[in-house]
Amino acid sequence: MKVAVIGTGYVGLTTAVSLAMHGHEILGIDLVAAKIAQLRQGKSPIYEPGLEEALAQMLEQGNLQFSTEIKDAREAEMMFICVGTPEASDGSADLSYLLAAVSDIASMQQPSTGKRVIVIKSTVPVGTGDRIAEQLRGNDGLYVASNPEFLREGSAMQDALKPSRIVIGADHEAAFAAMEQLYNGVNAAKVTTTRANAEFIKYASNAFLATKISFMNELARLSTVLGTDITTVAQGMGLDSRIGPEFLRAGVGYGGSCFPKDTIALLQLAGQHGISLSILDKVRDVNTTQPAWFLERLEEQLHGVAGKKIAVLGLVFKPDTDDIREAPSLKVLEALQKKGASIAAYDPVASAIVGAQFPNVDYVKHPAAAFRGAHAAMLITEWKECVQLDWKEIKASMAAPILFDGRNAWPGNLLKDVGFVYTGVGRS
Numbered sequence: 001m002k003v004a005v006i007g008t009g010y011v012g013l014t015t016a017v018s019l020a021m022h023g024h025e026i027l028g029i030d031l032v033a034a035k036i037a038q039l040r041q042g043k044s045p046i047y048e049p050g051l052e053e054a055l056a057q058m059l060e061q062g063n064l065q066f067s068t069e070i071k072d073a074r075e076a077e078m079m080f081i082c083v084g085t086p087e088a089s090d091g092s093a094d095l096s097y098l099l100a101a102v103s104d105i106a107s108m109q110q111p112s113t114g115k116r117v118i119v120i121k122s123t124v125p126v127g128t129g130d131r132i133a134e135q136l137r138g139n140d141g142l143y144v145a146s147n148p149e150f151l152r153e154g155s156a157m158q159d160a161l162k163p164s165r166i167v168i169g170a171d172h173e174a175a176f177a178a179m180e181q182l183y184n185g186v187n188a189a190k191v192t193t194t195r196a197n198a199e200f201i202k203y204a205s206n207a208f209l210a211t212k213i214s215f216m217n218e219l220a221r222l223s224t225v226l227g228t229d230i231t232t233v234a235q236g237m238g239l240d241s242r243i244g245p246e247f248l249r250a251g252v253g254y255g256g257s258c259f260p261k262d263t264i265a266l267l268q269l270a271g272q273h274g275i276s277l278s279i280l281d282k283v284r285d286v287n288t289t290q291p292a293w294f295l296e297r298l299e300e301q302l303h304g305v306a307g308k309k310i311a312v313l314g315l316v317f318k319p320d321t322d323d324i325r326e327a328p329s330l331k332v333l334e335a336l337q338k339k340g341a342s343i344a345a346y347d348p349v350a351s352a353i354v355g356a357q358f359p360n361v362d363y364v365k366h367p368a369a370a371f372r373g374a375h376a377a378m379l380i381t382e383w384k385e386c387v388q389l390d391w392k393e394i395k396a397s398m399a400a401p402i403l404f405d406g407r408n409a410w411p412g413n414l415l416k417d418v419g420f421v422y423t424g425v426g427r428s
């Protein structure tokens, strides 16, 4: 099928490449000319494992092209909208990019097939698709479908090619039929429903995942005073299939472009309808205070951090991405600097971008270099190279062998045997 993908960010680019891999004819469109120029050269503007290779392959095969001009998509039967829906100042989802894209599409002529489906892949408040469909009523042959995206950064290609499920919301047989044809080759459970249900599934899923994390993070605070090990507790809980093993990892909190903004957008939406989502409110509270709670443990241990050198390992919000949106590291760097610590930080991909916000941090090129002369080291992102280290060498290079593992990813018991003072999140 001929498909246009509007917005070539994390979701749009992954969607464009994976649909091309399924044999569709894809045109990726973005407002940012530099991004399009780079994409045409087969270079990915974002870091995602496997994405750049697949992009180059699809360009070579000829079923993936890029443009800054929406008019180049005049023959597209489907228009996927993958633009950002960031947090507005009141916490709601800012729909300005989405509405601009819809109005661009509405002003285009229909393709020669006489039918076109606008597919909203961006995460949007419940009711958005219906409102857009209402506005477009009268444009014959133009349909609106909701098709939320569930990919995770760091495994975006894998998730797009083998999705956990495909959720399709629409109100017309023509839209369902087009979506069915598009995803024909994809082996995944499909949920076909109303647009509003589809939109709600997306927010509810992210809210629930965020809840699991904050629940474990709050229990980790209790675990610290009880002297128990939250990772063992999580392991024991996860064996119950009703609970499941995923998203029970306590840490310094969730970040990223989705959980923080989607949880507040859902709270905002509920508030507009006079409903208080008190559990979700607490989920956000726990997450906001989690980095500070962990830093307090560090300060207790070091009797203050002023004048001390702290190594910070990992800056992005999770491994295998270059995304620093809402990364807990930013809160950690800010608090440490405010309290007068000097910081050496390592991240394989994000030093330059974090450096623009925190110029007074010493960004080192190898993880081991961050530890040199440090009075304590903190793991914030569990990159493989920040976890697999020569610990004897590291210990010898530090001013004090104090480790704060913000992701419970360092081998605590082994480290204690080597002579480190080890503190994890909810495990000592």
Ligand SMILES: NC(=O)c1ccc[n+]([C@@H]2O[C@H](COP(=O)([O-])OP(=O)(O)OC[C@H]3O[C@@H](n4cnc5c(N)ncnc54)[C@H](O)[C@@H]3O)[C@@H](O)[C@H]2O)c1
Pocket (backbone or CB within 6 Å): 006, 007, 008, 009, 010, 011, 012, 029, 030, 031, 032, 035, 082, 083, 084, 085, 097, 098, 100, 101, 121, 122, 123, 124, 149, 150, 151, 152, 153, 257, 258
């Ligand atoms: N990042 C994720 O992991 C993820 C996963 C699932 C869902 N989502 C949702 O998908 C949407 C996109 O997220 P993202 O992280 O890919 O955003 P992003 O910021 O990485 O990319 C958005 C892109 O859209 C482009 N753009 C904006 N307006 C445009 C227009 N009118 N025409 C053409 N291009 C335009 C921007 O230049 C940018 O390149 C959001 O609603 C987000 O909540 C994101």
Ligand SMILES: O=c1ccn([C@@H]2O[C@H](COP(=O)(O)OP(=O)(O)O[C@H]3O[C@H](CO)[C@@H](O)[C@H](O)[C@H]3O)[C@@H](O)[C@H]2O)c(=O)[nH]1
Pocket (backbone or CB within 6 Å): 123, 149, 150, 151, 152, 153, 154, 206, 209, 213, 246, 247, 248, 249, 250, 251, 252, 253, 254, 255, 256, 257, 258, 259, 262, 317, 318
């Ligand atoms: O047990 C866990 C799991 C994750 N995290 C943290 O949670 C954040 C988000 O991680 P993850 O969900 O893996 O990455 P995202 O790319 O943000 O993906 C989420 O957000 C996307 C955007 O909506 C959805 O599509 C995905 O399904 C959803 O998992 C990261 O900071 C992780 O460190 C934890 O602290 N503990």
